[in-house]
Amino acid sequence: xxxxxxxxxxxxxxxxxxxxxxxxxxxxxxxxxxxxxxxxxxxxxxxxxxxxxxxxxxxxxxxxxxxxxxxxxxxxxxxxxxxxxxxxxxxxxxxxxxxxxxxxxxxxxxxxxxxxxxxxxxxxxxxxxxxxxxxxxxxxxxxxxxxxxxxxxxxxxxxxxxxxxxxxxxxxxxxxxxxxxxxxxxxxxxxxxxxxxxxxxxxxxxxxxxxxxxxxxxxxxxxxxxxxxxxxxxxxxxxxxxxxxxxxxxxxxxxxxxxxxxxx
Numbered sequence: 001x002x003x004x005x006x007x008x009x010x011x012x013x014x015x016x017x018x019x020x021x022x023x024x025x026x027x028x029x030x031x032x033x034x035x036x037x038x039x040x041x042x043x044x045x046x047x048x049x050x051x052x053x054x055x056x057x058x059x060x061x062x063x064x065x066x067x068x069x070x071x072x073x074x075x076x077x078x079x080x081x082x083x084x085x086x087x088x089x090x091x092x093x094x095x096x097x098x099x100x101x102x103x104x105x106x107x108x109x110x111x112x113x114x115x116x117x118x119x120x121x122x123x124x125x126x127x128x129x130x131x132x133x134x135x136x137x138x139x140x141x142x143x144x145x146x147x148x149x150x151x152x153x154x155x156x157x158x159x160x161x162x163x164x165x166x167x168x169x170x171x172x173x174x175x176x177x178x179x180x181x182x183x184x185x186x187x188x189x190x191x192x193x194x195x196x197x198x199x200x201x202x203x204x205x206x207x208x209x210x211x212x213x214x215x216x217x218x219x220x221x222x223x224x225x226x227x228x229x230x231x232x233x234x235x236x237x238x239x240x241x242x243x244x245x246x247x248x249x250x251x252x253x254x255x256x257x258x259x260x261x262x263x264x
Contacts, residue, residue, distance in 0.1 A: 005086070006133035009107060013089050015141045020092075021080060027150040028076020030157035035071045037160045039064035041167070044178035048192055054185070061185040075153070096144045100135060107132040196222040197229075200252070209259050218254040219245070229253040236262040 043060050046052065052060075084092075090104045110125045167175040174192040181189045199205045201218040209215055217231055229245040245253035257264060 005108060006129045008133045009104070009129070009136045010086075012136045012139055012141065013086055013093070013108075016093055016144055017084065017089055019141050019145045020089075023145055023147070023150050024076050024079050027153045028072050028080075030150070030153040031071040031075040032068050033157040034153070034160050036064065036068040037157075037164050039067055040179060040182040041160075041164060043182040044175065047181060048173070048178055051191075057181070057185045061182055064182070093139075093144060097139065100132070100139075103128065103132050104136070194223045195226055198222070201254075211259060211261055213259050215257045215259055216254060217245075217257060218248065218252060220252045222251070226251070231255045231257075233257055233264050235260060235264045238262075 040061075043057070043064060046060075047057065086108045087105060090108045094101045094104050107128055110128060164175075164179070167173060177189060177192050180187070181191070198220045199217070200220055201216050219229065221229065230242050231245050232240055232242045234240045243255055245255040248254040
């Protein structure tokens with residue numbers, strides 16, 4: 001009948017497995033934070049200084065989420081998904097501590113109560129188990145799996161997070177809105193622009209009018225000087241139409257909309 005693995009050796013292997021899992025999870029979180037914030041910040045900066053159609057924002061946000069998912073899978077999920085058996089864990093430990101090579105795996109194999117009987121003796125197994133346990137007693141799991149192994153990911157995520165916080169503190173940048181537009185492109189969040197537009201007519205801006213009426217539209221701009229203002233209409237079931245508005249006074253522009261049967 002086979003023996004069992006020495007409790008001290010088993011405890012060290014279990015502690016190694018727990019620490020390995022924790023470090024992998026921390027690395028995965030740091031990878032997702034780094035990739036997601038970096039890509040979304042890049043998208044937010046592009047959105048701040050360049051006009052992008054909604055379809056382009058949807059695509060770029062989707063790519064950013066896909067990269068974050070890929071990073072999470074590569075650095076964390078694929079490793080946590082599959083649990084390692086004691087023999088594989090012993091092999092990893094031996095890779096760090098060469099003086100245990102072959103002996104630790106042998107102790108694990110001989111201590112497996114479900115293993116097949118071998119032509120060895122009880123005395124040999126007991127001697128090996130005690131020898132390995134005595135050597136494992138001096139092993140520190142924190143040294144086997146040092147925090148330094150994931151420090152690069154931690155520093156990267158810390159740096160990206162600090163950069164994002166710095167952007168949030170810049171007055172006038174409105175980075176919080178830019179970031180929300182990048183993270184949730186389907187939400188109806190107004191674009192950040194230095195030019196502000198106020199609708200003067202019609203007032204109220206949303207109303208019902210008879211079919212065939214011509215509705216006058218007048219807007220006023222604030223911020224940087226604007227020479228060209230365009231009115232874009234979206235009739236239900238038809239292509240959008242875009243016309244340039246006419247200067248009608250001090251930074252005021254006007255145009256008109258011919259109302260059809262469908263809402264516009």
